Amino acid sequence: MKMKAMRFYAPGDIRFEEVDVKEPNDNEVLVKIKAALTCGTDIKTYRRGHPVLIKHTPSGFGHEFSGVVEKVGKNVIGFEVGDRVVAANSAPCGKCFFCKRKQYNLCENLDLLNGAYAEYITIPQRIVEKNLLKIPTGLSFEKAAFTEPLANVVHGVERTGINPGDTVGVFGIGPIGLMFARLAKLKGARVIVAGRNPLKLKLANEFALADEIIDIKKYQHPEKIFKSFTDEGKGLDVAVECVGLPEIWEKMFSIVRRGGTVHFFGGCKSGTTVNLDTKMLHYDEIKVISVFHHTPEYFRKSLELIANGDVDVNKLITARMPLEKTKEALEMHERGDAIKVLITP
Ligand SMILES: [Zn+2]
Numbered sequence: 001m002k003m004k005a006m007r008f009y010a011p012g013d014i015r016f017e018e019v020d021v022k023e024p025n026d027n028e029v030l031v032k033i034k035a036a037l038t039c040g041t042d043i044k045t046y047r048r049g050h051p052v053l054i055k056h057t058p059s060g061f062g063h064e065f066s067g068v069v070e071k072v073g074k075n076v077i078g079f080e081v082g083d084r085v086v087a088a089n090s091a092p093c094g095k096c097f098f099c100k101r102k103q104y105n106l107c108e109n110l111d112l113l114n115g116a117y118a119e120y121i122t123i124p125q126r127i128v129e130k131n132l133l134k135i136p137t138g139l140s141f142e143k144a145a146f147t148e149p150l151a152n153v154v155h156g157v158e159r160t161g162i163n164p165g166d167t168v169g170v171f172g173i174g175p176i177g178l179m180f181a182r183l184a185k186l187k188g189a190r191v192i193v194a195g196r197n198p199l200k201l202k203l204a205n206e207f208a209l210a211d212e213i214i215d216i217k218k219y220q221h222p223e224k225i226f227k228s229f230t231d232e233g234k235g236l237d238v239a240v241e242c243v244g245l246p247e248i249w250e251k252m253f254s255i256v257r258r259g260g261t262v263h264f265f266g267g268c269k270s271g272t273t274v275n276l277d278t279k280m281l282h283y284d285e286i287k288v289i290s291v292f293h294h295t296p297e298y299f300r301k302s303l304e305l306i307a308n309g310d311v312d313v314n315k316l317i318t319a320r321m322p323l324e325k326t327k328e329a330l331e332m333h334e335r336g337d338a339i340k341v342l343i344t345p
Pocket residue numbers: 039040041042063064148149
């Protein structure tokens with residue numbers, strides 16, 4: 001069987017090709033893709049490659065998707081042809097040093113699945129067993145495709161420790177920042193967001209339902225504006241960085257209150273470093289947290305939040321493109337002309 005797929009060859013070189021569908025073995029499931037989403041990680045990979053995500057080239061590309069089961073290996077239990085499903089892009093091994101300590105997101109054997117920008121994808125055994133879920137009746141494929149990106153954010157929010165009434169500031173409102181802001185609202189926090197892109201600022205209002213929205217183009221020191229919105233001007237209870245730039249990581253200390261928490265949620269380029277004020281870390285008791293990826297528990301919780309309507313993910317789809325236009329879709333996402341582009345085969 002042949003299919004059309006977007007394949008990654010090298011940074012800057014992705015190609016739309018006809019390739020063989022990888023036949024599922026006895027423990028695998030073949031899924032016909034119905035919806036895929038562009039992601040900032042795919043853009044980084046497209047521009048500079050990715051040592052963890054893509055180890056061998058040419059490779060399938062894209063990792064956020066949902067679809068219908070097309071074939072089922074004979075040892076697979078619980079899935080049938082025709083089931084509507086969503087899969088995560090990884091699953092922990094359950095056996096390594098980190099899995100034994102229940103830090104599943106740090107598993108040493110997270111083999112990341114790529115190939116969402118295609119007509120079909122073969123789901124490997126471990127993901128079939130741990131992170132392939134049926135889509136609840138009535139939930140669309142496009143909404144279900146958000147389960148993976150939202151799972152990262154659910155993980156981030158749950159580990160931050162946000163209490164009702166806290167003032168949470170989110171710096172950077174791409175899809176991840178917007179989802180973080182939305183989930184912080186669901187925790188009962190007062191949420192202040194800052195960004196510069198008009199489309200994202202609009203969604204901060206319509207999707208995240210943020211309480212205060214700061215257009216950083218208007219201010220020379222937007223960090224000061226954050227503080228002006230807090231109780232007695234003391235600073236945020238929780239400051240969240242969703243940009244992934246060391247110079248912005250460093251600014252987070254100036255907007256958090258004594259005893260507050262800074263969450264560095266935007267991953268920076270490897271090899272970069274930051275300077276942090278030791279007095280603030282110690283004498284002001286500023287807690288620092290950074291959370292990566294997701295676990296099966298958060299993947300399930302994410303699908304629940306989408307299914308019950310608490311997170312209206314559809315609003316984040318601001319453009320739609322056919323599979324052959326994936327490259328244009330990624331470039332559009334990169335320019336900030338779309339939040340998420342829905343790709344349909
Ligand atoms: Zn992603």
